[in-house]
Amino acid sequence: xxxxxxxxxxxxxxxxxxxxxxxxxxxxxxxxxxxxxxxxxxxxxxxxxxxxxxxxxxxxxxxxxxxxxxxxxxxxxxxxxxxxxxxxxxxxxxxxxxxxxxxxxxxxxxxxxxxxxxxxxxxxxxxxxxxxxxxxxxxxxxxxxxxxxxxxx
Amino acid sequence: xxxxxxxxxxxxxxxxxxxxxxxxxxxxxxxxxxxxxxxxxxxxxxxxxxxxxxxxxxxxxxxxxxxxxxxxxxxxxxxxxxxxxxxxxxxxxxxxxxxxxxxxxxxxxxxxxxxxxxxxxxxxxxxxxxxxxxxxxxxxxxxxxxxxxxxxxxxxxxxxxxxxxxxxxxxxxxxxxxxxxxxxxxxxxxxxxxxxxxxxxxxxxxxxxxxxxxxxxxxxxxxxxxxxxxxxxxxxxxxxxxxxxxxxxxxxxxxxxxxxxxxxxxxxxxxxxxxxxxxxxxxxxxxxxxxxxxxxxxxxxxxxxxxxxxxxxxxxxxxxxxxxxxxxxxxxxxxxxxxxxxxxxxxxxxxxxxxxxxxxxxxxxxxxxxxxxxxxxxxxxxxxxxxxxxxxxxxxxxxxxxxxxxxxxxxxxxxxxxxxxxxxxxxxxxxxxxxxxxxxxxxxxxxxxxxxxxxxxxxxxxxxxxxxxxxxxxxxxxxxxxxxxxxxxxxxxxxxxxxxxxxxxxxxxxxxxxxxxxxxxxxxxxxxxxxxxxxxxxxxxxxxxxxxxxxxxxxxxxxxxxxxxxxxxxxxxxxxxxxxxxxxxxxxxxxxxxxxxxxxxxxxxxxxxxxxxxxxxxxxxxxxxxxxxxxxxxxxxxxxxxxxxxxxxxxxxxxxxxxxxxxxxxxxxxxxxxxxxxxxxxxxxxxxxxxxxxxxxxxxxxxxxxxxxxxxxxxxxxxxxxxxxxxxxxxxxxxxxxxxxxxxxxxxxxxxxxxxxxxxxxxxxxxxxxxxxxxxxxxxxxxxxxxxxx
Numbered sequence: 001x002x003x004x005x006x007x008x009x010x011x012x013x014x015x016x017x018x019x020x021x022x023x024x025x026x027x028x029x030x031x032x033x034x035x036x037x038x039x040x041x042x043x044x045x046x047x048x049x050x051x052x053x054x055x056x057x058x059x060x061x062x063x064x065x066x067x068x069x070x071x072x073x074x075x076x077x078x079x080x081x082x083x084x085x086x087x088x089x090x091x092x093x094x095x096x097x098x099x100x101x102x103x104x105x106x107x108x109x110x111x112x113x114x115x116x117x118x119x120x121x122x123x124x125x126x127x128x129x130x131x132x133x134x135x136x137x138x139x140x141x142x143x144x145x146x147x148x149x150x151x152x153x
Numbered sequence: 154x155x156x157x158x159x160x161x162x163x164x165x166x167x168x169x170x171x172x173x174x175x176x177x178x179x180x181x182x183x184x185x186x187x188x189x190x191x192x193x194x195x196x197x198x199x200x201x202x203x204x205x206x207x208x209x210x211x212x213x214x215x216x217x218x219x220x221x222x223x224x225x226x227x228x229x230x231x232x233x234x235x236x237x238x239x240x241x242x243x244x245x246x247x248x249x250x251x252x253x254x255x256x257x258x259x260x261x262x263x264x265x266x267x268x269x270x271x272x273x274x275x276x277x278x279x280x281x282x283x284x285x286x287x288x289x290x291x292x293x294x295x296x297x298x299x300x301x302x303x304x305x306x307x308x309x310x311x312x313x314x315x316x317x318x319x320x321x322x323x324x325x326x327x328x329x330x331x332x333x334x335x336x337x338x339x340x341x342x343x344x345x346x347x348x349x350x351x352x353x354x355x356x357x358x359x360x361x362x363x364x365x366x367x368x369x370x371x372x373x374x375x376x377x378x379x380x381x382x383x384x385x386x387x388x389x390x391x392x393x394x395x396x397x398x399x400x401x402x403x404x405x406x407x408x409x410x411x412x413x414x415x416x417x418x419x420x421x422x423x424x425x426x427x428x429x430x431x432x433x434x435x436x437x438x439x440x441x442x443x444x445x446x447x448x449x450x451x452x453x454x455x456x457x458x459x460x461x462x463x464x465x466x467x468x469x470x471x472x473x474x475x476x477x478x479x480x481x482x483x484x485x486x487x488x489x490x491x492x493x494x495x496x497x498x499x500x501x502x503x504x505x506x507x508x509x510x511x512x513x514x515x516x517x518x519x520x521x522x523x524x525x526x527x528x529x530x531x532x533x534x535x536x537x538x539x540x541x542x543x544x545x546x547x548x549x550x551x552x553x554x555x556x557x558x559x560x561x562x563x564x565x566x567x568x569x570x571x572x573x574x575x576x577x578x579x580x581x582x583x584x585x586x587x588x589x590x591x592x593x594x595x596x597x598x599x600x601x602x603x604x605x606x607x608x609x610x611x612x613x614x615x616x617x618x619x620x621x622x623x624x625x626x627x628x629x630x631x632x633x634x635x636x637x638x639x640x641x642x643x644x645x646x647x648x649x650x651x652x653x654x655x656x657x658x659x660x661x662x663x664x665x666x667x668x669x670x671x672x673x674x675x676x677x678x679x680x681x682x683x684x685x686x687x688x689x690x691x692x693x694x695x696x697x698x699x700x701x702x703x704x705x706x707x708x709x710x711x712x713x714x715x716x717x718x719x720x721x722x723x724x725x726x727x728x729x730x731x732x733x734x735x736x737x738x739x740x741x742x743x744x745x746x747x748x749x750x751x752x753x754x755x756x757x758x759x760x761x762x763x764x765x766x767x768x769x770x771x772x773x774x775x776x777x778x779x780x781x782x783x784x785x786x787x788x789x790x791x792x793x794x795x796x797x798x799x800x801x802x803x804x805x806x807x808x809x810x811x812x813x814x815x816x817x818x819x820x821x822x823x824x825x826x827x828x829x830x831x832x833x834x835x836x837x838x839x840x841x842x843x844x845x846x847x848x849x850x851x852x853x854x855x856x857x858x859x860x861x862x863x864x865x866x867x868x869x870x871x872x873x874x875x876x877x878x879x880x881x882x883x884x885x886x887x888x889x890x891x892x893x894x895x896x897x898x899x900x901x902x903x904x905x906x907x908x909x910x911x912x913x914x915x916x917x918x919x920x921x922x923x924x925x926x927x928x929x930x931x932x933x934x935x936x937x938x939x940x941x942x943x
Contacts, residue, residue, distance in 0.1 A: 020275075027190075032184070033184070033190075034183070034184020034186075035184070036190075036355075036406070037190065037436075038406075039439040039861065040438050040439050041861045041862055041863055043861065043863055044862055046355055075183070078183065083182070087182040088182075090182050091174055091175070091182055092174060094175070094827050096178060096181055096182070097407075097664035097665065097666070097831060098354070098663055098664025099177070099180075099181030099186045099406070100186075100354075100355040100356045100406030100407060100664075101355050102182060103184050121875075125870040125871050126871060128870045129871040130869070131869070132355060132862065132869060133355070133870075134352075134354055134409070134839075134867065135355075135407055135835045136834060136838075137837055137873060137876070138838070138873050139876065142870065
């Protein structure tokens with residue numbers, strides 16, 4: 001069936017099978033490979049995108065469910081060439097190592113800061129508890145998100 | 154000598170000791186990394202693998218005709234088809250053989266049986282259910298104890314294999330050890346299991362194989378921690394000419410040992426591309442990753458310490474039984490069948506040790522790999538650190554004091570261990586003292602005494618200590634090789650006319666930050682700003698040969714090569730500078746980035762010299778400013794540290810939580826302190842994971858329990874403790890920049906600290922061992938004297 005999804009401000013219209021996952025629509029059809037696949041069971045959060053502003057795991061959303069919606073991926077975080085504060089903070093505070101979980105972490109972080117610009121350590125940890133990182137031990141991710149909030153995100 | 158390294162270079166140059174921000178991050182934070190599944194080539198096909206649903210069975214037949222009828226399916230590859238090309242079996246990096254696609258039998262659940270090649274990944278996966286395999290089930294052997302007791306031969310296809318023993322090994326000396334035990338005032342023993350685990354990097358394994366049918370050029374994009382070695386293995390296995398094989402790794406989403414071996418999927422995709430003439434992509438699912446690739450650990454360990462009347466250790470003996478699964482597909486140096494388990498004598502000074510190990514085949518996934526670990530050092534460190542902790546409590550000493558009494562002293566280095574290893578340097582008392590001070594050790598002991606003395610206490614305090622010693626940086630080529638390939642490593646450095654540089658490495662980052670750290674080594678040695686140095690790796694056509702990144706060997710070996718090649722270039726630069734300054738070479742002083750004529754203000758920068766190397770070099774000197782080094786380390790390096798953990802155990806439900814943790818690491822000179830701390834925090838979390846939740850189990854039929862992230866639990870931010878990190882600096886005396894390697898220290902050292910903490914809380918209640926993971930029901934069972942299921 002034909003669907004139209006607005007991804008990072010650009011409209012993508014495609015014929016898709018009803019079973020097609022949103023993550024495949026984003027990665028293969030729209031060609032935005034910054035969204036990653038880590039587990040297939042909605043456990044790891046590497047595929048997290050914002051669907052109408054809310055974080056979702058795009059491996060567990062069908063592309064057809066996103067018809068008519070707005071999706072933001074990591075490629076849409078920076079605006080006009082200016083890094084989102086979360087992006088800058090991840091680099092500044094060494095919040096990433098291999099980089100595979102990073103897009104999902106940053107999108108969840110940015111969504112959290114929209115609602116709560118000054119989250120506590122616990123609040124950040126709860127917010128990102130659906131996203132697995134195997135490299136960092138999370139400390140610097142928490143610090144980065146808090147620092148980005150402190151910059152008035 | 155314990156000193157913290159002060160940077161010699163400016164922050165702009167960013168040499169050793171500067172926490173410069175990582176160069177690679179600019180692409181990762183924009184979603185512009187290039188991981189394996191991000192690669193799409195024109196005309197590319199997709200592969201899916203059919204895996205055995207049972208652990209042990211004879212294959213009577215495979216019928217793929219229905220799958221072939223599905224539109225979009227181009228081929229179904231079976232073991233029989235591969236056998237026609239001599240590719241049904243392949244060598245492992247431990248010198249065993251492993252089935253690529255099963256021909257005769259399946260020997261573990263998840264074993265590769267057939268592969269579908271299709272135009273679309275959805276179609277390839279659809280087709281798997283249309284392949285009909287007739288299995289005749291056999292008894293599954295799921296423990297190494299069963300394996301050694303049964304007459305059923307798991308590897309019945311293997312010539313000369315008459316039992317289920319994968320390897321045997323021993324180290325140390327039995328006679329002197331037995332004599333020490335006979336004379337001991339006390340013997341302390343421990344039986345424990347280091348459970349099977351999986352590295353589970355967030356990116357699974359994958360490959361895009363592109364074999365050009367006209368030129369024969371095979372470009373294989375692959376998630377590999379050791380691309381050069383893999384190229385050679387591919388040449389030997391597939392009979393392809395090595396100059397026509399190019400392995401490219403791209404960005405790797407974590408490795409931790411999982412991406413060292415050659416997996417059947419890589420080989421089948423390459424064979425399929427060769428046969429069909431189009432690129433073939435295979436990306437592992439998480440379940441495939443967990444059930445079929447590189448598990449780690451699974452060591453059943455018994456060990457004893459002999460003590461004299463003054464609580465000094467006099468000897469150790471240990472016997473190990475490892476569960477290797479169906480194929481011995483570790484990556485172990487040829488001379489080290491049980492890896493570097495030798496280091497089980499740890500940080501302690503005693504004269505005698507004897508260690509034996511035996512590996513058994515079982516009907517479980519093949520392996521294992523050294524998961525964030527230098528060839529079995531993790532199991533060894535865990536064993537000795539658990540044992541000394543129990544010994545301390547048995548003799549009524551504080552575990553920290555007992556360690557301090559038995560440590561190798563600073564003035565004893567270099568120290569020859571009873572298993573024959575020469576520890577290069579150490580200051581174990583220094584790290585212990587610092588850790589105790591940081592955590593307020595005595596205060597916690599007072600609080601513990603008060604809180605735990607109440608017989609009805611619902612919360613018990615436990616304090617766990619671990620003072621690990623690692624042996625990393627394999628290694629000296631007289632001893633270390635994998636399949637005959639010596640474990641040197643390489644660096645090639647070219648300085649361009651404008652003073653910018655390109656550094657090419659034989660080692661391979663998987664997130665450790667090599668693009669930054671290795672540029673900092675060059676910055677230190679030549680004074681060229683780190684931001685002006687491009688670091689390349691992971692493309693065998695364009696980098697010098699090396700054995701790759703695992704066993705914390707990048708900095709000890711590749712880092713040393715980088716420093717040495719930089720010094721070679723500096724020596725030539727000095728000749729060029731002398732030419733430019735019209736002075737004698739020996740009249741020049743060097744400071745990072747500049748040669749000055751002694752006693753004058755006449756100087757030239759390294760950038761001036763670089764330009765002259767291409768525009769104004771003296772007669773008789775070759776143009777250019779570049780070099781290559783293959784570094785063969787004279788010894789291993791021996792990072793160490795002391796970790797102290799305070800936990801609170803709930804006696805009602807057996808749960809435990811970390812109240813405070815301090816980790817003091819000594820990895821020698823720290824190149825980028827920020828990156829070092831990041832490695833340690835990540836490693837501590839993996840250590841916590843193994844102590845707290847993370848293990849792979851099987852039922853009696855060999856079904857893998859833990860085949861996805863809902864059943865194989867890895868810690869999220871919510872469970873993960875916070876850490877305080879400290880350092881001491883004892884430079885390696887033989888490493889060009891005094892560095893030792895750090896990527897694995899915390900995973901090696903911390904599991905014992907966490908486990909010791911729980912045991913410490915429960916000791917007065919009669920508990921001396923709980924195997925990892927220290928799950929609540931196990932704690933509760935131990936506290937209440939109740940036998941519980943594993």
